[in-house]
Amino acid sequence: MKRMVTLVEVAQEAGVSPSTVSRILSGTANVSQRKRHAVEEAIRKLNYQPNIIAKGLVRGLTMSIGVLTQDISSPFYNDALLGVQEALQGTDYVPVFVDGHWDSKDEETALQRLMGRVDGLIIMGGSLAEDTLTRLAESMPIIAIGRKIPERENHSLILDNYWATRKLMDYLFELGHTRIAHIAGPKDHPDAIERLHAYKDALEAANLDQDERLLVEGDYHESAGLIGVATLLESRVMFTAIFAANDQMAYGARLALYRRGIRVPEEVSLVGFDDSKTSEYFSPPLTTVRQPMHELGRQAAEGLLALINGEDVHLEAPELQLVIRESTRRIR
Amino acid sequence: MKRMVTLVEVAQEAGVSPSTVSRILSGTANVSQRKRHAVEEAIRKLNYQPNIIAKGLVRGLTMSIGVLTQDISSPFYNDALLGVQEALQGTDYVPVFVDGHWDSKDEETALQRLMGRVDGLIIMGGSLAEDTLTRLAESMPIIAIGRKIPERENHSLILDNYWATRKLMDYLFELGHTRIAHIAGPKDHPDAIERLHAYKDALEAANLDQDERLLVEGDYHESAGLIGVATLLESRVMFTAIFAANDQMAYGARLALYRRGIRVPEEVSLVGFDDSKTSEYFSPPLTTVRQPMHELGRQAAEGLLALINGEDVHLEAPELQLVIRESTRRIR
DNA sequence: TTGTATGCGTTATCAA
DNA sequence: TTGATAACGCATACAA
Numbered sequence: 254m255k256r257m258v259t260l261v262e263v264a265q266e267a268g269v270s271p272s273t274v275s276r277i278l279s280g281t282a283n284v285s286q287r288k289r290h291a292v293e294e295a296i297r298k299l300n301y302q303p304n305i306i307a308k309g310l311v312r313g314l315t316m317s318i319g320v321l322t323q324d325i326s327s328p329f330y331n332d333a334l335l336g337v338q339e340a341l342q343g344t345d346y347v348p349v350f351v352d353g354h355w356d357s358k359d360e361e362t363a364l365q366r367l368m369g370r371v372d373g374l375i376i377m378g379g380s381l382a383e384d385t386l387t388r389l390a391e392s393m394p395i396i397a398i399g400r401k402i403p404e405r406e407n408h409s410l411i412l413d414n415y416w417a418t419r420k421l422m423d424y425l426f427e428l429g430h431t432r433i434a435h436i437a438g439p440k441d442h443p444d445a446i447e448r449l450h451a452y453k454d455a456l457e458a459a460n461l462d463q464d465e466r467l468l469v470e471g472d473y474h475e476s477a478g479l480i481g482v483a484t485l486l487e488s489r490v491m492f493t494a495i496f497a498a499n500d501q502m503a504y505g506a507r508l509a510l511y512r513r514g515i516r517v518p519e520e521v522s523l524v525g526f527d528d529s530k531t532s533e534y535f536s537p538p539l540t541t542v543r544q545p546m547h548e549l550g551r552q553a554a555e556g557l558l559a560l561i562n563g564e565d566v567h568l569e570a571p572e573l574q575l576v577i578r579e580s581t582r583r584i585r
Numbered sequence: 586m587k588r589m590v591t592l593v594e595v596a597q598e599a600g601v602s603p604s605t606v607s608r609i610l611s612g613t614a615n616v617s618q619r620k621r622h623a624v625e626e627a628i629r630k631l632n633y634q635p636n637i638i639a640k641g642l643v644r645g646l647t648m649s650i651g652v653l654t655q656d657i658s659s660p661f662y663n664d665a666l667l668g669v670q671e672a673l674q675g676t677d678y679v680p681v682f683v684d685g686h687w688d689s690k691d692e693e694t695a696l697q698r699l700m701g702r703v704d705g706l707i708i709m710g711g712s713l714a715e716d717t718l719t720r721l722a723e724s725m726p727i728i729a730i731g732r733k734i735p736e737r738e739n740h741s742l743i744l745d746n747y748w749a750t751r752k753l754m755d756y757l758f759e760l761g762h763t764r765i766a767h768i769a770g771p772k773d774h775p776d777a778i779e780r781l782h783a784y785k786d787a788l789e790a791a792n793l794d795q796d797e798r799l800l801v802e803g804d805y806h807e808s809a810g811l812i813g814v815a816t817l818l819e820s821r822v823m824f825t826a827i828f829a830a831n832d833q834m835a836y837g838a839r840l841a842l843y844r845r846g847i848r849v850p851e852e853v854s855l856v857g858f859d860d861s862k863t864s865e866y867f868s869p870p871l872t873t874v875r876q877p878m879h880e881l882g883r884q885a886a887e888g889l890l891a892l893i894n895g896e897d898v899h900l901e902a903p904e905l906q907l908v909i910r911e912s913t914r915r916i917r
Numbered sequence: 918t919t920g921t922a923t924g925c926g927t928t929a930t931c932a933a
Numbered sequence: 934t935t936g937a938t939a940a941c942g943c944a945t946a947c948a949a
Binding site for chain 1: 589634635636637638639641642647648649657658660663664666667670677679680681682683684698699700701702807810811833836837839840843862863865866867868869870879
């Protein structure tokens with residue numbers, strides 16, 4: 254580890270005082286041309302790099318923002334991380350990612366490691382207690398994606414899973430499907446609950462009776478889709494469409510159908526939720542609900558930067574879009 | 586932003602000197618039981634959190650490591666990031682991710698933002714100039730994945746793309762394929778070049794003539810697979826297998842075949858490279874070469890921590906494994 | 918065993 | 934316009 258050149262050394266080299274160098278660097282005050290040149294020359298000569306840590310100490314800023322994600326390897330959250338990166342591009346801020354694994358305990362310890370070293374926080378999903386969130390929001394700027402921060406609704410980006418699911422169901426009804434199976438997400442996951450509710454309400458609104466055998470529970474992973482279809486098939490219940498609570502489970506469902514020679518969409522229509530990156534290139538391309546995670550990540554990061562700068566922010570989440578592709582088909 | 590409690594305040598509360606508190610926190614010296622209790626009590630009461638920034642300034646450590654990735658949203662690199670996270674779990678270190686977008690210019694500016702705020706660096710792939718890498722390695726501990734650091738081979742994790750591709754080709758030969766198309770990766774990408782070389786060498790070793798029409802170039806994205814197959818089909822060249830230089834392009838190729846009603850693997854065998862997470866649940870599950878990115882990420886992070894601690898590290902990359910699934914089939 | 922004083926690299930305050 | 938000087942929060946050499 255080579256020692257870094259300091260501001261004081263630059264000042265000595267240029268024959269000025271440290272404060273002058275600092276002023277030039279931050280552009281806060283007027284400096285004579287002569288000294289400015291001398292300093293710039295010295296900076297170049299010594300290859301001086303300002304020490305961000307020291308700057309942070311005196312200014313009370315760390316120039317980094319924390320991002321609490323649930324699964325850094327999930328293609329879904331990932332897209333949001335990319336959006337965060339993008340928003341930070343060109344600023345002096347860097348993102349620090351920590352992973353909560355959908356476990357409130359893990360989330361807390363992860364946040365613990367972030368305390369004191371970030372100027373703000375982006376919380377993506379998770380199961381952190383509401384009062385923890387409130388307490389956190391009192392100590393630093395926070396933007397949440399997919400969660401409401403109590404008394405700070407303007408700092409949350411919440412997507413309407415319920416209505417998107419209703420739209421999705423309506424689309425299946427339009428195609429003539431009445432026997433629609435649902436592979437639900439985890440019972441304790443807010444989004445999954447909303448999607449399940451909307452599924453049930455949609456059936457009710459369409460005057461279709463709810464066949465319990467059409468409902469299986471999953472955990473949002475591919476394997477759950479695989480198992481879900483197996484369960485469905487074993488129960489010998491009739492269905493013409495499957496609504497998986499997320500794309501990953503739809504992939505698993507697709508594979509189970511493929512293995513049994515059941516064609517999609519000819520024999521069974523399949524829909525997911527999320528519009529993961531690969532869904533567009535799935536075979537067949539998957540009909541799903543697009544969650545604009547990339548955009549959300551960008552908005553969150555931009556909002557957070559504004560918040561850190563003391564500006565007023567008023568976030569508004571975009572609407573969820575139904576993406577119709579080739580995995581669904583009109584029933585005959 | 587609530588003001589944080591400082592060590593000095595804890596000292597006042599406990600009626601001791603700041604140094605005593607510091608000693609207790611770091612456990613560097615003996616302190617009497619009475620004072621220790623008083624201090625611990627004060628810490629709890631004031632809910633004191635040490636300021637990592639200040640600690641970093643005086644100790645010359647930042648307690649964070651930088652990770653230069655090429656595409657944070659790619660499922661491939663992502664898996665490595667997860668491994669990094671895992672290795673850092675339980676330590677006081679947090680990872681700071683920056684994105685190079687496969688562009689050496691972007692990589693440099695990304696690294697620029699990391700300078701001075703990380704204690705070490707993990708470089709994943711990329712096209713950074715060799716001497717930049719060397720210079721970097723002189724200023725701080727560095728571990729590279731998929732790149733050689735000049736004169737620091739022990740700090741690199743390099744996978745043998747060439748031999749893995751040869752194994753893959755041999756497997757296709759075994760199945761009776763002789764007309765094997767290749768959708769290559771970007772011409773300037775080292776891994777892609779190796780895979781292409783191995784493809785050509787394998788054909789030569791098997792005494793098969795190289796039909797130029799069987800070779801198309803892609804950019805590692807799904808769309809390239811789609812276009813690649815279209816090109817192949819238009820040229821009316823005969824082939825029984827397609828080797829895509831990565832899984833993403835294999836997905837695109839699969840879709841193109843699906844759209845034309847060409848069955849995989851019945852009519853065409855398809856292989857990829859990477860073993861992305863979704864490949865296992867692809868329809869049909871994709872035969873590919875497994876790159877243990879997760880493991881590599883973990884090893885890199887563990888190695889870097891050791892390096893930072895002044896230990897000697899000698900990294901050795903695991904072998905690439907051929908993963909045979911259902912997208913390949915014996916030719917008749 | 919404990920406390921005082923100093924320094925880490927920078928910005929900010931105050932005189933000059 | 935410039936330069937001392939004092940913070941920022943912590944660790945540590947040194948003195949007691």
